Amino acid sequence: MKSSHINAQIALLPAILIALVVYCGTTGWTIWISFTNSRMLPSSVMVGWRNYLSLIGNERWVVSVTNLFVFGALFISAALVLGFLLAAMIDRHVRAESLFRSVFLYPFSMSFIVTGLAWRWLLDPTLGIEKLAHAIGFSWFHFDWLVRPDRVIYTLVLAAVWHAAGLVMAILLAGLRGIDGEIWKAARVDGLPVWRTYISVILPMLTGSFATATLLLATSVVRLYDLSVAMTNGGPGVASEVPAKFVMDHLFERANVGLATAAASTMLVTIVAVAAPWLYYQQRGRRT
Amino acid sequence: MPARSDVSIRGVEISYGPVRVLERLDLEIAQSEFLVLLGPSGCGKSTLLNAIAGLTDVDDGQIWIGGTNVTWHEPKDRGIAMVFQSYALYPRMTVRGNMSFGLRVAGAPKADIERRVREAAEMLRITDLLERKPSELSGGQRQRVAIGRALVRDAGVFLLDEPLSNLDAQLRAELRVEIKRLHQRLGATMIYVTHDQIEALTLADRIAVMKDRRIQQLGSPDDVYLRPANKFVATFVGSPAMGFLLGKLGTDPSAPMFEAPGVKVPLTGYAFAERPVAGQGVELGIRPEHVLHGDGDIAADVEMVEPMGSDKLAWLRIGEQPLSIRLPAETPVARGDRLHLKLPAHRLNLFDAASGQRL
Ligand SMILES: Nc1ncnc2c1ncn2[C@@H]1O[C@H](COP(=O)(O)OP(=O)(O)O)[C@@H](O)[C@H]1O
Ligand SMILES: [Mg+2]
Numbered sequence: 001m002k003s004s005h006i007n008a009q010i011a012l013l014p015a016i017l018i019a020l021v022v023y024c025g026t027t028g029w030t031i032w033i034s035f036t037n038s039r040m041l042p043s044s045v046m047v048g049w050r051n052y053l054s055l056i057g058n059e060r061w062v063v064s065v066t067n068l069f070v071f072g073a074l075f076i077s078a079a080l081v082l083g084f085l086l087a088a089m090i091d092r093h094v095r096a097e098s099l100f101r102s103v104f105l106y107p108f109s110m111s112f113i114v115t116g117l118a119w120r121w122l123l124d125p126t127l128g129i130e131k132l133a134h135a136i137g138f139s140w141f142h143f144d145w146l147v148r149p150d151r152v153i154y155t156l157v158l159a160a161v162w163h164a165a166g167l168v169m170a171i172l173l174a175g176l177r178g179i180d181g182e183i184w185k186a187a188r189v190d191g192l193p194v195w196r197t198y199i200s201v202i203l204p205m206l207t208g209s210f211a212t213a214t215l216l217l218a219t220s221v222v223r224l225y226d227l228s229v230a231m232t233n234g235g236p237g238v239a240s241e242v243p244a245k246f247v248m249d250h251l252f253e254r255a256n257v258g259l260a261t262a263a264a265s266t267m268l269v270t271i272v273a274v275a276a277p278w279l280y281y282q283q284r285g286r287r288t
Numbered sequence: 289m290p291a292r293s294d295v296s297i298r299g300v301e302i303s304y305g306p307v308r309v310l311e312r313l314d315l316e317i318a319q320s321e322f323l324v325l326l327g328p329s330g331c332g333k334s335t336l337l338n339a340i341a342g343l344t345d346v347d348d349g350q351i352w353i354g355g356t357n358v359t360w361h362e363p364k365d366r367g368i369a370m371v372f373q374s375y376a377l378y379p380r381m382t383v384r385g386n387m388s389f390g391l392r393v394a395g396a397p398k399a400d401i402e403r404r405v406r407e408a409a410e411m412l413r414i415t416d417l418l419e420r421k422p423s424e425l426s427g428g429q430r431q432r433v434a435i436g437r438a439l440v441r442d443a444g445v446f447l448l449d450e451p452l453s454n455l456d457a458q459l460r461a462e463l464r465v466e467i468k469r470l471h472q473r474l475g476a477t478m479i480y481v482t483h484d485q486i487e488a489l490t491l492a493d494r495i496a497v498m499k500d501r502r503i504q505q506l507g508s509p510d511d512v513y514l515r516p517a518n519k520f521v522a523t524f525v526g527s528p529a530m531g532f533l534l535g536k537l538g539t540d541p542s543a544p545m546f547e548a549p550g551v552k553v554p555l556t557g558y559a560f561a562e563r564p565v566a567g568q569g570v571e572l573g574i575r576p577e578h579v580l581h582g583d584g585d586i587a588a589d590v591e592m593v594e595p596m597g598s599d600k601l602a603w604l605r606i607g608e609q610p611l612s613i614r615l616p617a618e619t620p621v622a623r624g625d626r627l628h629l630k631l632p633a634h635r636l637n638l639f640d641a642a643s644g645q646r647l
Pocket of ligand 2: 333334335449450
């Protein structure tokens with residue numbers, strides 16, 4: 001018993017070492033670098049909070065962070081709502097279920113690059129939907145959000161929701177299928193309308209599925225990079241920049257490693273600040 | 289409670305795709321009656337109950353409740369309440385929430401809801417549990433809450449679908465008594481589905497034994513137990529099970545006789561439903577507690593003795609055929625003993641060997 005415990009620990013040692021070196025080591029190094037005056041190459045001259053101060057004053061960074069919050073809030077809520085509606089629809093109309101499930105889940109199997117390009121063409125006023133509408137006679141139709149700085153972020157939301165709603169649907173459908181059919185019967189005998197049953201009885205039973213879906217969506221919000229690159233390349237101007245793209249650009253194109261690592265560290269701290277209480281709460285919930 | 293709450297099922301047919309589950313089913317349930325639907329798993333009991341509730345559409349036939357044709361009414365408009373095997377409580381609501389939610393959605397006055405929940409809770413002794421969540425309750429308590437949710441609906445007809453099947457034996461016995469008491473107190477019509485023949489025999493005013501899309505027998509517990517309509521009912525009801533001897537009827541019409549190798553049983557005193565045919569192949573069924581021993585002329589060898597607490601069951605062999613007898617616990621009997629049996633004619637059940645129907 002005891003020796004097998006030790007054996008297991010020895011077997012896990014490489015994994016533990018890799019985790020320590022790769023994750024903690026590089027994270028620590030990144031944070032350290034963010035306090036240096038590194039430009040193209042890492043340097044060891046400490047400059048204190050200077051990179052962070054210039055980050056706060058950087059208009060592009062401010063736009064990126066604002067975009068991230070706007071995108072995150074809209075994307076997560078829209079994907080949850082749409083995913084739930086799709087799941088409920090499939091759950092009620094069992095016919096051709098596997099077809100619908102595949103169709104809705106299909107976008108998720110593509111990379112954000114493909115999604116981004118596809119929607120870039122669709123929403124391009126000179127190429128996509130607008131041109132089609134004009135061609136078939138709807139000359140009044142006008143949709144140019146992709147090239148309007150004040151609206152472009154919503155087109156990113158649109159593409160991302162199309163991409164991820166199927167995943168939410170799959171997760172919530174599994175949750176719906178796990179609900180005892182007698183609950184539905186009881187609700188009908190009780191005289192609850194279907195919508196009321198969903199809201200008051202079924203939704204509260206799906207909190208676990210919703211938490212899983214939200215977590216997955218949230219990680220793709222934080223990672224948001226490729227969609228912005230493929231769809232708008234951050235434009236027009238800097239209107240659709242996002243933090244991950246800010247980091248990548250400053251790291252590799254603008255040769256400002258210090259600023260890039262400061263941005264990355266800021267993101268990390270923000271995520272930990274949000275995730276830690278959540279994880280703590282989850283753990284406590286599991287124990288009781 | 290509505291003035292009338294009798295239930296009438298008229299020629300109901302239900303199929304799932306090509307599978308016919310109920311076939312031309314007729315059933316009249318009187319006001320305040322306790323009717324038990326008894327049958328093996330998958331025989332269509334729940335389907336019938338759901339059809340009465342309005343949760344399953346009928347393909348043909350009508351359902352009347354309280355003198356109204358409710359075949360196409362929504363469940364909530366049928367004057368019924370229902371209790372489910374899995375309790376089907378709303379897990380995120382408190383007990384009070386579970387019991388009151390339907391009334392609240394229906395827009396009942398607050399004071400009225402409050403009173404009905406309080407009365408139901410007192411009746412079921414769950415007042416202490418009102419603020420708890422279902423996950424904080426035991427199985428027996430959950431089923432009480434589910435019954436409470438049905439009670440507050442103030443319905444004339446209660447439909448219960450195997451409400452005790454998920455409980456352990458002791459709780460089952462306890463709640464069985466409770467349900468019976470509730471029925472007496474409310475005077476409501478109750479339709480109770482179970483596959484447990486003990487529940488059926490103890491609770492029912494009348495039992496409908498179901499199998500193969502049909503009602504096999506409809507009658508009082510005594511009818512079903514003492515005069516089963518066919519061999520299926522005879523086998524399904526009663527524990528320990530009825531014993532059977534295969535044989536044929538004697539040829540002398542003036543003195544009817546059951547004959548099998550090593551067995552001759554005079555049938556004078558047996559209430560034949562129809563005139564027996566001499567030489568007809570029959571199965572004789574007799575319950576273990578009705579077999580007498582001592583001065584009989586049927587020789588039987590004891591093969592095994594099974595003590596059952598208050599009494600014991602002896603497994604016998606008569607020639608080639610097995611039979612069992614129920615004896616007082618103190619009877620000195622052991623494997624290898626020879627008993628002399630007597631099978632009293634008025635306790636016998638004769639079934640046509642081919643069709644299984646009672647003679
Ligand atoms: N929704 C359904 N779809 C198809 N077949 C069903 C459905 N519900 C029940 N059945 C079938 O109908 C038969 C009767 O089922 P049920 O009424 O639940 O039986 P019981 O309650 O007596 O165990 C079973 O053979 C079952 O397989
Ligand atoms: Mg059933």
